[in-house]
Every structure is written in C-alpha cells, then in structure tokens.
Amino acid sequence: MKFITGSENQAKMRAVTRMIERYLGNRDISSASVASGVSPQPMSDEETRQGAINRAVAASALQEDTYGIGLEGGVRIIGRTMYLCNWGALATPDGQVFTAAGAQIPLPEDLAAEIKNGKELGDAVDYYFKKQQIRLSEGAMGMLTAQTVPRDVLFEHIMQLLIGQFLYSKASS
Numbered sequence: 001m002k003f004i005t006g007s008e009n010q011a012k013m014r015a016v017t018r019m020i021e022r023y024l025g026n027r028d029i030s031s032a033s034v035a036s037g038v039s040p041q042p043m044s045d046e047e048t049r050q051g052a053i054n055r056a057v058a059a060s061a062l063q064e065d066t067y068g069i070g071l072e073g074g075v076r077i078i079g080r081t082m083y084l085c086n087w088g089a090l091a092t093p094d095g096q097v098f099t100a101a102g103a104q105i106p107l108p109e110d111l112a113a114e115i116k117n118g119k120e121l122g123d124a125v126d127y128y129f130k131k132q133q134i135r136l137s138e139g140a141m142g143m144l145t146a147q148t149v150p151r152d153v154l155f156e157h158i159m160q161l162l163i164g165q166f167l168y169s170k171a172s173s
C-alpha cells in the first residue's frame with residue numbers, strides 16, 4: 001500500500017504519517033504539491049470539500065496503484081459568524097473516494113473581516129497573532145484554542161475518520 005499526500009504542508013504530513021502508521025502500519029508515504037482546483041482561500045464547506053477531493057484524486061493519479069490523500073482548510077459563514085472549516089479525502093486506486101470534515105470554531109470578527117476583504121486566512125492569522133507561518137505549525141485552530149487542538153491534531157481526527165471509513169468498507173465488502 002502506497003500513499004501520496006497532496007500537499008507539502010508539514011502540519012498535514014505529520015497528521016497523515018502518524019495516523020497511517022497507527023492504523024495501517026509502516027507504509028510508503030510521500031507528499032507532492034498538487035492543484036486543489038479551488039480558490040486559495042475556500043469560502044464554503046462545499047468548496048473546501050471539493051479542494052480536498054481534487055487533491056486526493058490528483059495525488060492518487062501521480063503513480064500506479066497509489067492511495068491519494070487530500071486535506072484542505074477553509075472558512076464558511078453561518079448567519080453573521082465565520083467558522084474555520086477543514087475537509088479531507090482519501091482516494092483509492094480503484095476510484096473510491098472517502099470524505100470527512102473536521103471540527104469547526106468561530107473566527108474573531110477582526111479576522112473574519114480581513115478574510116471577507118480578500119486576505120488569505122494563513123496571512124491574516126500571522127498578522128493577527130504577530131507570528132510567522134502559523135499554518136505550518138499550530139494553525140489558527142491551535143492559536144484560538146490555547147493550543148488544546150493544534151492544526152495537526154485537527155487533521156489527525158479527519159485522518160481517523162477517513163481511515164476508519166476505508167477499513168469499514170473493506171471489512172463489509
């Protein structure tokens with residue numbers, strides 16, 4: 001079983017590697033930058049989910065007999081509140097695609113306003129917290145939860161949901 005993650009982001013790679021090793025054992029896992037096919041800053045659950053699916057399918061297509069993983073971050077608005085949203089997808093070599101979403105929390109109003117003005121969340125978060133490259137470490141989720149849920153842990157949960165559905169489908173087929 002060979003896996004390619006459709007991103008070079010270290011927070012995503014940490015989550016993928018840890019969860020595959022935990023549930024599927026020692027596997028060949030690599031990463032490659034692939035197109036998400038959606039905007040750099042997805043603005044809805046639909047768009048974020050599609051980005052994850054596109055990355056997973058593109059990563060799976062890079063090599064023969066390879067599973068592709070796509071993880072995508074975005075925001076979505078409910079009423080007057082903007083929430084962080086994250087989606088993941090696992091594409092199998094035979095064309096199945098599993099999807100799962102992560103937990104969501106509201107963004108502070110100032111941060112939401114920056115994103116509504118066209119700023120990417122990654123840049124807006126660095127500016128807001130006066131820190132560099134937060135998206136590669138604890139992420140907005142980690143900063144806004146006093147580090148109780150850093151970005152890699154959020155992605156680990158999504159990976160558990162993807163691997164779990166995959167194992168269930170294999171067991172029940």
Ligand SMILES: O=P(O)(O)OP(=O)(O)OP(=O)(O)OC[C@H]1O[C@@H](n2cnc3c(O)ncnc32)[C@H](O)[C@@H]1O
Binds near residue numbers: 006135138142
């Ligand atoms: O290299 P890739 O895989 O593209 O990783 P990324 O950090 O850009 O992550 P996404 O494209 O999945 O996320 C879309 C945008 O939202 C930002 N983002 C998403 N979740 C974030 C988080 O928890 N903390 C900081 N930025 C986040 C991210 O930096 C992008 O600007």
Ligand SMILES: [Mg+2]
Binds near residue numbers: 040
């Ligand atoms: Mg990106």
